[in-house]
């Protein structure tokens with residue numbers, strides 16, 4: 310198996326070793342060691358929560374530099390619809406797309422357009438009613454990874470369709486090869502990403518297939534370039550091909566509202582997502598056919614690599630959604646696209662919380678974990694570098710921490726050592742015994 | 758755990774919906790850390806949750822005793838509530854005596870006992886009017902342990 314890849318990392322120089330991120334991480338993936346946060350790789354789902362919460366901006370995502378596009382002869386940008394929400398000064402979507410193209414690309418293809426294809430395909434699946442209810446959107450890779458590590462019983466509920474990004478990359482490559490007679494390997498397709506999770510899904514696709522996307526450039530890295538190009542546009546090109554349905558995907562609820570059913574639920578923010586997935590797993594959620602779950606609050610507009618405040622971005626993108634509604638353009642549901650957009654690979658359960666491969670050993674470890682946990686103060690102060698007392702206890706039984714990492718335990722130990730020292734001190738051998746009473750005693754003895 | 762069994766007990770508080778379900782969710786967590794099959798974890802969590810909630814809603818709380826070994830999870834939920842006068846009736850889907858106030862909160866669909874029956878591999882209920890109810894749930898962790906009835 311290939312080593313586990315994820316794209317959120319730490320900027321050591323900036324990290325102060327505070328406890329903000331360890332407390333926020335939904336999979337308890339972060340520990341502070343030697344005054345630096347460390348991410349336990351296998352546990353990270355790239356939700357970006359730690360990037361958002363870090364006051365020192367020490368968490369970042371591995372994305373590709375804008376210069377990566379120079380590696381290819383023909384360069385194509387595929388922007389997430391979220392990009393539109395970042396540019397309030399733009400007159401139209403075509404302005405944004407033209408400005409983006411001016412950043413060094415030969416072509417742009419909207420991911421929003423591919424999103425509409427996914428919408429149509431999802432509708433068909435819903436109509437057929439042959440799925441394990443509720444169907445859970447696979448649009449957010451962080452949520453799919455969350456399901457893999459925490460909700461194995463829901464793996465079968467995941468909508469097994471390729472993401473709009475993948476479909477966009479595939480269509481772009483095929484169209485360019487067909488129309489311009491350029492070899493596929495000469496075409497570089499770059500996703501303009503709002504988040505780390507999407508980067509991971511390119512570098513290490515969930516279904517273990519190879520991605521059609523050749524690189525991921527973060528919205529925040531390319532933002533200034535696009536902004537300055539916006540001011541230099543001579544002629545606006547007609548590059549927009551998506552209808553409002555696709556553009557709306559950037560919003561939480563955008564994917565599901567387009568499905569033509571009321572039996573949907575849209576949830577955003579990773580901790581809210583966890584609460585809903587728990588309800589589904591315990592079968593407490595009834596009469597819902599489709600669940601749209603996005604790791605970021607507000608949906609992709611709240612992505613960790615965006616620049617605009619999510620609420621402002623919502624207002625901005627509304628303008629472009631309305632604009633698209635006016636032009637009335639919509640992908641026809643019967644449109645012929647001969648792409649296989651179903652997942653071919655398999656998504657597997659990754660039991661990251663398991664204490665041991667062997668059940669009996671795991672039992673012993675669990676018992677020890679409970680014993681240790683009972684002895685800890687239960688303050689969840691984070692000073693030991695673990696998010697809670699229980700997780701420290703877990704780290705101890707896994708052999709990754711010591712009981713004295715807890716400052717209260719350490720103090721107890723120091724105190725008991727001090728007491729022992731005092732006791733030892735009191736047991737001085739008689740020759741060195743200088744206390745008064747004994748002096749008197751010896752004098753008396755000498756008197757005799 | 759010298760005998761290969763993990764034992765835990767929990768107090769189930771009365772009428773406190775906000776923390777109702779804590780016992781079952783910590784059992785769920787334990788099973789996950791033991792590496793139990795996800796499907797078995799689910800069966801345990803749902804059936805125990807229902808029993809726990811019944812103790813909260815219908816019986817002024819109680820206690821839960823849990824035993825986990827290699828082959829099974831055994832859960833006993835005891836209360837000293839009013840007891841169930843007609844168990845057969847109570848077992849029927851949709852049967853409930855929950856008042857409107859509780860139904861408004863989304864409980865009281867009369868599905869708890871049927872769900873327990875469905876998810877537990879073994880379910881034993883002893884109840885006496887005026888004295889209380891004991892619900893015993895067994896979920897086998899290994900498939901070949903399943904008893905033939």
Ligand SMILES: Nc1ncnc2c1ncn2[C@@H]1O[C@H](COP(=O)(O)OP(=O)(O)OP(=O)(O)O)[C@@H](O)[C@H]1O
Nearest residue numbers: 811815816847853854855864865866867868869870
């Ligand atoms: N521990 C108990 N003590 C007393 N009565 C109980 C107890 N458990 C169940 N009952 C009775 O059995 C009925 C059916 O229980 P069941 O769990 O199936 O449904 P419910 O609790 O009413 O609703 P739901 O579980 O769907 O929220 C209850 O309404 C109640 O009258």
Ligand code: SF4
Nearest residue numbers: 334353354356357359
């Ligand atoms: S990205 Fe999310 S899962 Fe990964 S370390 Fe940060 S908070 Fe934890």
Ligand code: SF4
Nearest residue numbers: 449504604605609612
């Ligand atoms: S909600 Fe959107 S931006 Fe946020 S992690 Fe998921 S896919 Fe990325």
Ligand SMILES: [Mg+2]
Nearest residue numbers: 807811869870
């Ligand atoms: Mg009930």
